[in-house]
Amino acid sequence: MLKLQGIESGYGESAVLRGVSMVVDPAKVVCLIGRNGVGKTTLMRTLTGQLKIRQGRMSLGEQEVTGWDSVKRARGGIGYVPQGREIFPQLTVKENLLLGLEPCVPRSKVFPEDVLALFPVLPQMYHRQGGDLSGGQQQQLAFARALASRPKVLLLDEPTEGIQPSIVEEIQDVIRGIKAKGETSVILVEQSIEFVRSVADYIYVMDKGTVVAEGVQDAIDMEQFEHYLTV
Numbered sequence: 212m213l214k215l216q217g218i219e220s221g222y223g224e225s226a227v228l229r230g231v232s233m234v235v236d237p238a239k240v241v242c243l244i245g246r247n248g249v250g251k252t253t254l255m256r257t258l259t260g261q262l263k264i265r266q267g268r269m270s271l272g273e274q275e276v277t278g279w280d281s282v283k284r285a286r287g288g289i290g291y292v293p294q295g296r297e298i299f300p301q302l303t304v305k306e307n308l309l310l311g312l313e314p315c316v317p318r319s320k321v322f323p324e325d326v327l328a329l330f331p332v333l334p335q336m337y338h339r340q341g342g343d344l345s346g347g348q349q350q351q352l353a354f355a356r357a358l359a360s361r362p363k364v365l366l367l368d369e370p371t372e373g374i375q376p377s378i379v380e381e382i383q384d385v386i387r388g389i390k391a392k393g394e395t396s397v398i399l400v401e402q403s404i405e406f407v408r409s410v411a412d413y414i415y416v417m418d419k420g421t422v423v424a425e426g427v428q429d430a431i432d433m434e435q436f437e438h439y440l441t442v
């Protein structure tokens with residue numbers, strides 16, 4: 212279980228997160244929604260350790276990880292697919308995948324077959340350059356790379372951004388597949404209410420750097436949540 216208590220962080224003088232508290236249970240899909248600029252990506256970067264926690268506490272299972280840097284957090288079980296995916300365009304699909312093994316403890320050089328099985332399209336493309344893949348294929352590559360080290364929590368920042376609607380369903384299936392394996396919780400930042408509706412177990416709504424609403428998803432809740440997304 213990932214637990215955040217009163218997290219504050221930001222950039223230089225500017226405070227962005229103002230006391231975020233959240234719980235993510237094992238093997239659940241938790242969606243984070245809110246208007247542009249409310250701090251969702253900042254929260255992702257704070258969870259990975261790219262940004263320091265200035266106040267508050269973060270724990271993963273029984274382990275307090277508040278002071279851990281990004282390398283330690285990755286080894287400890289935080290996987291990340293950033294907005295824009297950050298595939299290395301000049302490296303092959305296989306090389307991109309193997310980079311995902313970096314955080315493995317103990318070290319491994321073999322990509323796990325059961326993780327690859329979630330992405331049947333990838334083995335056919337091993338020798339193509341990452342930059343030659345479509346947006347949807349790159350997204351699958353980024354997911355697979357982040358899952359290589361079997362993270363306890365996978366952070367996905369707007370995975371459907373710039374993806375054709377026909378491919379969005381494939382991404383939903385992958386998220387369901389991750390959940391079904393039961394090893395990894397997912398925290399998903401997402402703008403599309405439809406997408407959230409299709410995968411979320413639990414929803415947190417952010418506004419102005421803090422959580423303003425939360426709950427299990429059902430039709431009535433979603434109407435309330437949509438209010439926070441309309442400008």
Ligand SMILES: Nc1ncnc2c1ncn2[C@@H]1O[C@H](COP(=O)(O)OP(=O)(O)OP(=O)(O)O)[C@@H](O)[C@H]1O
Nearest residue numbers: 222223225227245246247248249250251252253254
């Ligand atoms: N590198 C940075 N340096 C300084 N301020 C930043 C930086 N990145 C983001 N911010 C500011 O932090 C605030 C929160 O931004 P953040 O990207 O976390 O929001 P968001 O909810 O993810 O929005 P979006 O949906 O547009 O990605 C904004 O006011 C933004 O201008």
